[in-house]
Amino acid sequence: MKISSLRIGLVLAAIGIVAIVIIFDSNQKVISSATIESEETANVNLDLSYSGIGYYKITIPDFDEQTIFVQIEDGIGNVISDKKIQTKMSVNYFNFQSGGKYTIKITNISEKSTNLQVEFGNTGVAAIRIPAIILAVGIMLILFSMYKRLRNYSTAQPEENIS
Numbered sequence: 001m002k003i004s005s006l007r008i009g010l011v012l013a014a015i016g017i018v019a020i021v022i023i024f025d026s027n028q029k030v031i032s033s034a035t036i037e038s039e040e041t042a043n044v045n046l047d048l049s050y051s052g053i054g055y056y057k058i059t060i061p062d063f064d065e066q067t068i069f070v071q072i073e074d075g076i077g078n079v080i081s082d083k084k085i086q087t088k089m090s091v092n093y094f095n096f097q098s099g100g101k102y103t104i105k106i107t108n109i110s111e112k113s114t115n116l117q118v119e120f121g122n123t124g125v126a127a128i129r130i131p132a133i134i135l136a137v138g139i140m141l142i143l144f145s146m147y148k149r150l151r152n153y154s155t156a157q158p159e160e161n162i163s
Contacts, residue, residue, distance in 0.1 A: 005148075009141030016135025023128055029121025036068070036108040036116065044106075044120050049099040052126060056092055056104055057119040063088035066110040075100040084109075093123070 028049070034042045048054060060066055065086070072081040072094050080102075081094040096102060108114045 004145065005141045006145035009138045009143075009145060012134050012138030013142065014138075016131045016133075016138055019131035020128055020135065023124055023131065027122050027124040027127075029119060032118045032120075034106070034116060034118070035113055036106065037113045038108055038111055041105055041107045042118075044104045044118055046102050046104075046120050046122075047100065048096055048102050048122050050126075051097050051099070052095075053123045054094050054096050054102065055119075055121060055123050056094075057089070058085055058106070059089045059117045060114060061088075061117070062115055064112070066108070066112065066114045068114060068116070069107045069109050071105045071107075073103045073105065075102070 030046050032044050036042050067086045070083050104120050
């Protein structure tokens, strides 16, 4: 039985996707829920190790045009990132240069109280590199296999009606 490059590509792509999901799901993160009144601030802390790319996902389940302001601070109070959010769900990323305590500060700048859910963590981009390469090789094999099949495929042209 001959194994085609399409099957090898599909298997490599599946392995890469599963590995990326497992690594991303097992990284450092904190999930929190809060109700923030108008002009109040909520903080969520996380100890990140090494350096890399962090993320935060903020979801407002009962979104009604609320606006919140988000800041990421390092252990000594330097603002790394800030963003005004006016959507039901927002995912944003930030770079951190060293390990330590990082804080996400969420301020409700709308007129009414806001219920929200916060996920704050590390993407673990260094650990995802190898599975990403495996996924890329799998996709390249799939594309190459499809190209070979389409190149050898010929279609019959309809006969022209000559009157």
